[in-house]
Amino acid sequence: MRVLLSVYGSRGDVEPMAALAVRLRELGVEVRVCAPPDEEFAKRLAGVGVTLVPAGVPVREFIKRAGPRPVENFQETVAALLAAQYEAVAAAAEGCDLVVATGLMPASAAARSVAEKMGIPYVLTAYFPGMLPSPHHRPFSYPGRPLPQDLTDNRVLWELDRENMNIIFGGPLNAHQASVGLPPVESVRDYVFTDRPLLAADPTLAPWRRPADLEVVQTGAWIVPDDRPLPPELMAFLDAGTPPVYVGFGSMSMNTSKDAARVAIEAIRAHGRRAIVSRGWADLGLIDDGDDCFPVGEANHQALFGRVAAVIHHGGAGTTTKAALAGAPQVIVPQLVDQPYWGRRVTDLGVGAVLDGPTPTTESLSVALETALAPQTRSRASGLAGTIRTDGASTAARLLLDTINRAKQPG
Structure with missing residues (x-):
């Protein structure tokens, strides 16, 4: 089996994917990690025996470029990141049985698009509950789209979040979809999140509260085993x-x-x-x-x-x-x-x-x-x-293998 892990973000986004890669390999899976080509990411992945497949520009450079740009030009940044990530993930996903994505929204959307194009399963991963829609917490705001502070109904706020994501990401994503021969997306959030995302966070430190709109599967945090001595x-x-x-x-x-x-x-x-x-x-x-x-x-x-x-x-x-x-x-x-x-x-x-x-x-x-x-x-x-779980990546790896096996079953 082959699994592609797609991530575009900071060290905090890449590190858990390294943990998942280690546990997948222990189960006999060939793993590829598509991530920004920052030197520190490559070294960290190499340190656990995983090769980085570079995607786009180094994330530090991306942040410098995006930071000074006016909000009204933000969609140009979205489109560029989406295109770069799609190109890298599409090349790396050849022969893979599953794509797992996390990180910045345009990069996850690109990974979802690759999986759709190739007809293979796709799973989104969140690292904290607040990223996922729930009546128990507010969404966070996107650039240029602040949420009203006096509005306290979380369900209404999450509907606003859906609208904001369509406004910010919908145009670039659907232009991309058309360019690769895929149908347009009605809801960016539903397309990227799916109805069964993984939550890679500890259930004591960051519990997922039910009921909620999504069938979220909380695995525990993905932690890389680290036995490096201190200097x-x-x-x-x-x-x-x-x-x-x-x-x-x-x-x-x-x-x-x-x-x-x-x-x-x-x-x-x-x-x-x-x-x-x-x-x-x-x-x-x-x-x-x-x-x-x-x-x-x-x-x-x-x-x-x-x-x-x-x-x-x-x-x-x-x-x-x-x-x-x-x-x-x-x-x-x-x-x-x-x-x-x-x-x-x-x-x-x-x-x-x-x-x-x-x-x-x-x-x-x-x-x-x-x-x-x-x-x-x-x-x-x-x-x-003493309550923090350390088996989150192992739990996720087994769940992902089950996803692949189900997808391969006839009918």
């Missing part, structure tokens, strides 16, 4: 004193990255703590030559988070889950899309705090750290760690 210099820093506070914002660029590093370090020092500063896409760095701070690049979060007093981060699905699995209290500085959701979950579970807005100040971060560093927060975080 000797980092281990020496960890061993030299009390547990430090980690700060890193992953794939977020953080427009005020220099201020973000200063604010974080000052807030951490205000609590008498040492700091580990992760560079990430924001290129965070140290603010002085104090020996109470240590800079890190790529590192094994599963190992590192078990050694820290708290984790300050942007609230990505992967970072939130790994911190929860390690029993580390969290402070979330949400920037966009799913990150406010994870912030709410961290506070609801009592394992940390969330900032009200994307730009931290020394005062706001210090107040949040006071909550995260409290003994009762550490106790709750330790208790939560």
Whole structure:
């Protein structure tokens, strides 16, 4: 059997696909991963024995190009991404029995289109419940299409979301459909999501609530087994004193990255703590030559988070889950899309705090750290760690094999 995993997004989108690829291969499946050609993605996939099939431009370059463009030209960006992803996925999907997609909406739409053209099954994956329609939560807004803040009926809001997706993505998608000989799409959301998507999120950390309009299958989070040792210099820093506070914002660029590093370090020092500063896409760095701070690049979060007093981060699905699995209290500085959701979950579970807005100040971060560093927060975080499932990718792999087998049955 052959399965193509299609993803266009940040490290947080690619990493779970690597986990799924590992588990599929253990079941004897040949796996291809179609992803942006960023060097770090290729290295990460190669590290688990998976070859990256490049699609489009590196995602960092895509973000730089799309960022300054006016909202009214957004459809041009959509069309370009859709075309690039379709070309790459169509070539990589030859001989495959299934396409699994996640990431930016145009890229998932392209993968769905390839699967339709080739007559093979397609499955969408979401990494947090808020991406999928439900009466229990609001949708998030798209560029230039804000949702009314005074409207509280979630079913009405999700109907607006359907309309907004058609307005934003419908034109480029249907132009593409016509170009490859496929019929037009009436509802972009229904076409891309299907009526049975997978939810690759932990059921304790991010539960899917029923009833809902879709038959969502929650597998648990997809976590890559990681036995990489921490660098000797980092281990020496960890061993030299009390547990430090980690700060890193992953794939977020953080427009005020220099201020973000200063604010974080000052807030951490205000609590008498040492700091580990992760560079990430924001290129965070140290603010002085104090020996109470240590800079890190790529590192094994599963190992590192078990050694820290708290984790300050942007609230990505992967970072939130790994911190929860390690029993580390969290402070979330949400920037966009799913990150406010994870912030709410961290506070609801009592394992940390969330900032009200994307730009931290020394005062706001210090107040949040006071909550995260409290003994009762550490106790709750330790208790939560024992409930986090680590078999999500294995569960998903078996479900996908069942999907292929059903599709091959006659009639």
